[in-house]
Amino acid sequence: MDIIYKPTLPETIQPIIIIGAGGIVADAHLPAYKKAGFMVHGIVNRTKAKAEKLAAAFNIPNVYESVAEAVAKAPENAVYDLTIMPEQYIETLEQLPDGVAVLIQKPMGDSFEEAKEILQLCRKKKLVAAINFQLRFAxxxxxxxxxxxxxxxxxxxxxxxxxxxxxxxxxxxxxxxxxxxxxxxxxxxxxxxxxxxxxxxxxxxxxxxxxxxxxxxxxxxxxxxxxxxxxxxxxxxxxxxxxxxxxxxxxxxxxxxxxxxxxxxxxxxxxxxxxxxxxxxxxxxxxxxxxxxxVELEGSWFPEAFIGTMANLMRYREGSSDVLYTSVEDVIKTMAVVESAYISSDKGGIKVSEQLKNN
CATH class of the missing domain: 3.30.360.10 (Dihydrodipicolinate Reductase; domain 2)
Incomplete structure (x- = not known):
């Protein structure tokens, strides 16, 4: 049986600038991009030594001192890959040029309120923004x-x-x-x-x-x-x-x-x-x-699924895909489900004792 499951890659070269240099970058993002043939143009991290280590391991040509420097020296068609913690999303997104493409690590904020702030900021700056829910692409x-x-x-x-x-x-x-x-x-x-x-x-x-x-x-x-x-x-x-x-x-x-x-x-x-x-x-x-x-399938969740989220963002941006599957406009609904789950957990179920009253 022929099953089509591998992601379609973009038709154009779109240099990636990675913001963050944590374990997920080394274990998933960079191996995925290398396998897909994506060009990683540069990387920046608060601790520069961590960025330099990954740059040496994956032949990344540019290591920046700050997000501001990364933006100032970015190619015109750069795609930004945020791999930082949620509390840093807003301040980092604010530094990106209006209208750029950006892939933001999950979750979309530490709370539903933060998720709504991120959505509003992405709308205000007209960012082509997706959240890295890569399990969809495993x-x-x-x-x-x-x-x-x-x-x-x-x-x-x-x-x-x-x-x-x-x-x-x-x-x-x-x-x-x-x-x-x-x-x-x-x-x-x-x-x-x-x-x-x-x-x-x-x-x-x-x-x-x-x-x-x-x-x-x-x-x-x-x-x-x-x-x-x-x-x-x-x-x-x-x-x-x-x-x-x-x-x-x-x-x-x-x-x-x-x-x-x-x-x-x-x-x-x-x-x-x-x-x-x-x-x-x-x-x-x-x-x-x-x-x-x-059925034997090639690849797994890590790192291959990370090709899918970035490829979809690039294809949507270049116009070869009509749908940005994990857009902030879609993922805000995932965050609403998560918030609802926590509210349900806190409120609890129906009290059995209530059914026994007046019995």
């Missing part, structure tokens, strides 16, 4: 999307994300202390990915939880997205399953009236080392018993 997600769009599994009626792993939060020191850790910095990927298939839910029910022996703000969540009385869309995450690999799992599953697709996401197993992804599908046939088949 090979296994793109392959599933192709099969579903082709009608191969019929009408989609069930989507499930299940994550039962041991996450080493300590390797993300700036993130692990966040008061909204699990949904805002992890499950938000799944919320955005589900939206890319199903659109915007009517309501959200959620609970995000702490571990009794840890200081993290949250490490487990259940999020149920309401799409009516036939579509089941649920996210279950448990980052505390520290009992060996035997029962750990991480998968996305799509079920339809004519078949099903399951993608085992190897990246998050034994993170950051990971294991191979597994992509499999089952198409129903009245003449035979259901049979699952595997």
């Amino acid at each position: 090979p296994f997600v793109s392959a599933a999307r192709y099969m579903i769009d082709q009608g191969m599994i019929g009408e989609l009626y069930d989507m499930e994300v299940r994550v039962t792993i041991k996450t080493p939060w300590e390797i993300f020191p700036h993130v692990m202390v966040h008061p909204r850790l699990e949904i805002l910095y992890h499950s938000i990927h799944y919320v955005d990915m589900l939206r890319s298939f199903l659109g915007d839910p009517e309501t959200v029910m959620a609970k995000t939880l702490k571990h009794p022996a840890k200081t993290l703000s949250s490490s487990r969540s259940t999020i149920l997205l309401d799409y009516g009385d036939t579509m089941h869309a649920v996210i279950n995450t448990n980052h505390d399953h520290d009992f060996g690999a035997h029962n750990q799992e991480c998968f996305i599953k799509w079920e339809g009236t004519k078949g099903a697709i399951k993608a085992n996401v190897g990246l998050l197993m034994d993170y950051p080392h990971g294991i191979p992804d597994v992509f499999e599908y089952c198409l129903t046939d009245e003449k035979s018993l259901p049979q699952w088949k595997q």
